[in-house]
Amino acid sequence: MSATQTGSKSAPELSAGRLRANSFGLSHVLFQSITHMAPLPTLTFVAASAVGLSGPALPFAIVFAALAALCVATAIGQMAKDIPSAGGLYSYVSAGLGPAAGFLVGWAFLLIEPLVAPLLFLLCGFEVADVLSTSLGIHISWMIPSVITALVVLALNYRDVRMSLMVGMILGACEIVVILALAAWMIYSNADHLTLAPFNPFNSADGSLGSSFKAVVFVAALYIGFEAAAPLGEEARRPTWTVPRALIYSVIGMCIVYVIFTYAWVIGTGFDVFTSVTTSPDNPNPLMRIATTFWGAGWILLFAATINGVFANANASVNTGARVTFAMARNHVLPRALARTHPIFQTPHIAIVSQIVFGLVCAILLGSATDPITGVIILGLLIAIAAIAVYCTVCVATIVYFLKGRRQGRPFNVWLHVVVPAIGAVFFLVPLYYQYSPLPDYPIRWANWLPPVWGVIGVFVYMVISRRNARLGRDVSQIFVADPNGAAD
Secondary structure, rough: OHHHHHHHHHHHHHHOOOOOOOEEEEHHHHHHHHHOOOOOHHHHHHHOOOHHHHHHHHHHHHHHHHHHHHHHEEEHHHHHOOOOOOOOOHHHHHHHOHHHHHHHHHHHHHHHHHHHHHHHHHHHHHHHHHHHHHHHHHOOOOOOHHHHHHHHHHHHHHHHHHHHHHHHHHHHHHHHHHHHHHHHHHHHHHHHHHHHHHHOOHHHHOOOHHHHHHHHHHHHHHHHHHHHHHHHHHOOOOHHHHHHHHHHHHHHHHHHHHHHHHHHHHHHOOOHHHHHHHHOOOOOOOOHHHHHHHHHHHHHHHHHHHHHHHHHHHHHHHHHHHHHHHHHOOOOOHHHHHHHHOOOOOOOOHHHHHHHHHHHHHHHHHHHHHHHHHHEEEEEEEEHHHHHHHHHHHHHHHHHHHHHHOOOOOOOOOHHHHHHHHHHHHHHHHHHHHOOOOOOOOOOOOHHHHHHHHHHHHHHHHHHHHHHHHHHOHHHHHHHHHOOOOOOO
């Protein structure tokens, strides 16, 4: 096609809301999921929450959460083979359980994805301000690094999805290298104290099995984001091959990394004192403390990797959140302006800007009302609870979808399409139960109430949209078809 032809038709076509197909391959999609998990930033969150429950049995909780995540990833991967879509999980649930359930999953993502960025803005603000204050004697407001983080993420996402994914790959790889290097040094330094005790769930903080399982709802935050590959289905090459593999590989790979690091962390701190040392009020940043203990001035590497991880995860979350928003707006669920794509870059630029602005405002308000770390805990728990509910719903939708397909003569595998999704749903229901029994104290308890309240609001919103579409003569089920003419394998 000539330059003249391209120029003559690009603006009207791209403004109609088409993403750039065949933009990237498996490695890019894989790191979209990995960076969305935010290994080091999320481990900082785990230190502030899960360790008080899991104690030195933290590696057990990580393995249990990985098994659950792997089952869900398998279910999502099977759906992705049939439905490559920027709508991701809400498109899959729509296909399996109908438009009402699909809408509620999409509605849940409007709660989950926009809150990942403010969580990271808060975490970056705290990390930078804390390190500058304690190590260099420089005192700044945590809001300054939060704003800088938001601006960098906006620059990465606005122009080209390929550029943002490539940056994510580089940042993610650097982060993992630092994590494994520190873990290897801690294990080597404590070779005489190696034990399998961290994998015993009865070695929780209070010695009970219940505390280990309750810790899983916090530890699940380590894996939340593996599904970030799914909304890239319209832009990836060979999406029905690429997306399922990225989902599985990301969970397995990061489980290995997490287990190695947390095991080394427990052994390096001391099995018997791990809980008291890690949760001490005098130790607000335990990862930095352990890095200083074993690496001396090399703690700067861990700090740089943590900030690096914040940028990588914020970049990935905006990538995913903007595309879910884009897909829902394209189908008249959200304001149509959010479905516009840039006439040159072919990115959902309005959805991206809206994600950044909301995230920054949310971070500043919540961090000012409480403090950055309390804000991180509230947002992290809220996201974990909502995400677990979504994962369970996707597992049920997978079972129903493929059972329907079996009756229609489509390929069916009882293990992949029934047994594995069912195990995933049950695995995640266990830690979800322990999160509500008993309830945490306020203000963290607000994180328990918002997801169900948001769901009830979503039911009423769906009823309004259904009536509106009936008046306009539209098929309500088409709301949840991300793009009838979208990418194909």
